[in-house]
Amino acid sequence: MTSLPRHTEKKLGLVIDLDTCVGCHACAVNCKEWNTSGPSAPLTDFDPYGAEAQGVWFNRIHSFEVGEGGTGRTVHFPKSCLHCEDAPCVTVCPTGASMKRAEDGIVLVDADKCIGCKLCSWACPYGAREYDHDHGVMKKCTLCVDRIYDTSVPERDRVPACVATCPASARHFGDLGDPDSEVSRLVAARGGFALMPEQGCRPVNRYLPPRNATSAPTPLPQAGLAARLAEWAGRLIAR
Amino acid sequence: MRPALSVIFFTTASGAGYGLLGLLGLLAPAGLTPATPWFGLASNGLGLALVTAGLLASVFHLGHPERAWRAMTQWRSSWLSREGVAAVVAYPIFLAFAASWIIFGRPNAILGFIAALIATTTVFCTGKIYSTLRPIRQWHHPLTVPGYLLLSIFTGLSLLAALTLSPRIGVAAAVMAIAALGLKYRYWHSIDRSLSATTLATATGLGQLGQVRMLDPPHATPNYLMHEMGYRIARANSARLRRAVLGAGFAVPALLLLLGIAGGPLGVLAPVAALLSLIGTLGERWLFFAEATHTQALYYGLNP
Ligand code: SF4
Ligand code: SF4
Numbered sequence A: 001m002t003s004l005p006r007h008t009e010k011k012l013g014l015v016i017d018l019d020t021c022v023g024c025h026a027c028a029v030n031c032k033e034w035n036t037s038g039p040s041a042p043l044t045d046f047d048p049y050g051a052e053a054q055g056v057w058f059n060r061i062h063s064f065e066v067g068e069g070g071t072g073r074t075v076h077f078p079k080s081c082l083h084c085e086d087a088p089c090v091t092v093c094p095t096g097a098s099m100k101r102a103e104d105g106i107v108l109v110d111a112d113k114c115i116g117c118k119l120c121s122w123a124c125p126y127g128a129r130e131y132d133h134d135h136g137v138m139k140k141c142t143l144c145v146d147r148i149y150d151t152s153v154p155e156r157d158r159v160p161a162c163v164a165t166c167p168a169s170a171r172h173f174g175d176l177g178d179p180d181s182e183v184s185r186l187v188a189a190r191g192g193f194a195l196m197p198e199q200g201c202r203p204v205n206r207y208l209p210p211r212n213a214t215s216a217p218t219p220l221p222q223a224g225l226a227a228r229l230a231e232w233a234g235r236l237i238a239r
Numbered sequence B: 001m002r003p004a005l006s007v008i009f010f011t012t013a014s015g016a017g018y019g020l021l022g023l024l025g026l027l028a029p030a031g032l033t034p035a036t037p038w039f040g041l042a043s044n045g046l047g048l049a050l051v052t053a054g055l056l057a058s059v060f061h062l063g064h065p066e067r068a069w070r071a072m073t074q075w076r077s078s079w080l081s082r083e084g085v086a087a088v089v090a091y092p093i094f095l096a097f098a099a100s101w102i103i104f105g106r107p108n109a110i111l112g113f114i115a116a117l118i119a120t121t122t123v124f125c126t127g128k129i130y131s132t133l134r135p136i137r138q139w140h141h142p143l144t145v146p147g148y149l150l151l152s153i154f155t156g157l158s159l160l161a162a163l164t165l166s167p168r169i170g171v172a173a174a175v176m177a178i179a180a181l182g183l184k185y186r187y188w189h190s191i192d193r194s195l196s197a198t199t200l201a202t203a204t205g206l207g208q209l210g211q212v213r214m215l216d217p218p219h220a221t222p223n224y225l226m227h228e229m230g231y232r233i234a235r236a237n238s239a240r241l242r243r244a245v246l247g248a249g250f251a252v253p254a255l256l257l258l259l260g261i262a263g264g265p266l267g268v269l270a271p272v273a274a275l276l277s278l279i280g281t282l283g284e285r286w287l288f289f290a291e292a293t294h295t296q297a298l299y300y301g302l303n304p
């Protein structure tokens, strides 16, 4: 059903910390690794060793530069599906392949129903859906639905692959519909925000802003008299 | 947006077909077209052929054409699904109308009216598919749906003018050509000046920290998203093509039709005008895609 549920019991999603993300791409790699044998498998690569390598990824790490000069900084910016509450990708789908689950709010594609019309990827303002030319169907982040409910793994492993693998603990997973959940408290404490609020999709995922720089820019060491003498001596010897 | 050739062909051919069939439904019972069964066969046949060719092109552009029937199931939420339902509902109505004319000798007014209604509905749904896509400001535009409807009527009328060589229909087609010219001119004027409310600042949420610039893309080579939604057309090329569409696609057909009516060889001029109107519409559709920009390209350093 591509009509959206009026209410979802949970709002499962990710909270991504732009302060601690180091841009290592580990989450993207582990996402690919996990999902290429999951329900959306395979995550096809085209010409993987050629000059025009291209493939399906559910999570991509962008890098931006913000601000000028000494206060400028690099921000690594992972982006995957935000599991929007008003998901336009779901309502445009003509087949019922795209859906938003009423129980937990996860947005999924049923690969057996998808006709590969690509309209959902046009409707998503974030670019979170990727077409698999090989399969002729649309694919996207599943919030690792095959992992988070798997009772055969220890409870601490029942988190998305990207969350489990992040070496900087920059990715958090939980119920953003519950104001007392760990992720909701984190968002409240750090001033977490939604992307492109003006697009009206009401994304569930939240991003935590980079913290303010704690110290003034490090001053360059001023060379003292001894150092200058030593340098001069060095140059003499070098001659 | 990368121009999707099958979709461009589909909307042009089907648009003209629906325009023609809808107009036949209204004009034939009113006695404004020749009433012979032969004319009924030729005109309805041409309309159905155009509609069918377009629909086939759009189905074969799918990743899974064999599942196309599924696209009829989500009409409650999806304009694409509604378009599919309308397209399928339209067939028996068009056939019944054509049968009333060809077999029973009289184009039925009620069937004709319903045919016009369902033809309009189908084209309206097509326009809605685009106009409801908020991430693309050039499509999420008040002139998108009127543009699809008007070009469908214009191409339908210019085909009908070529088939009937009727001066009245020729004048109507010329008037519609001028209307289409005006509408597209206003549309282009408007999209050239409007800005997307979404910027890299809102896309990353980092606007308060200063100006945001792209440093590194996620991958060294373009991915599906960039191929599909990062397409850009050079300003000079788009200006040239716009002039060609307005001139050769709309103004020249209007001129040819009026010349023919004023005493020129209408039998030659009207078919040429019809052909030009279709070519012009193909160009217009190509530009509709090529000039459309998507918010997600912001993440890759392009402005929407
Ligand atoms: S991020 Fe895109 S694909 Fe994911 S739910 Fe929102 S609109 Fe749909
Ligand atoms: S590509 Fe598949 S999931 Fe996306 S809108 Fe089309 S049918 Fe639905």
Ligand code: SF4
Pocket (backbone or CB within 6 Å): A030, A031, A032, A034, A035, A058, A059, A080, A081, A140, A141, A142, A143, A144, A160, A161, A162, A163
């Ligand atoms: S939740 Fe799973 S599918 Fe989604 S980005 Fe993370 S690892 Fe990939």
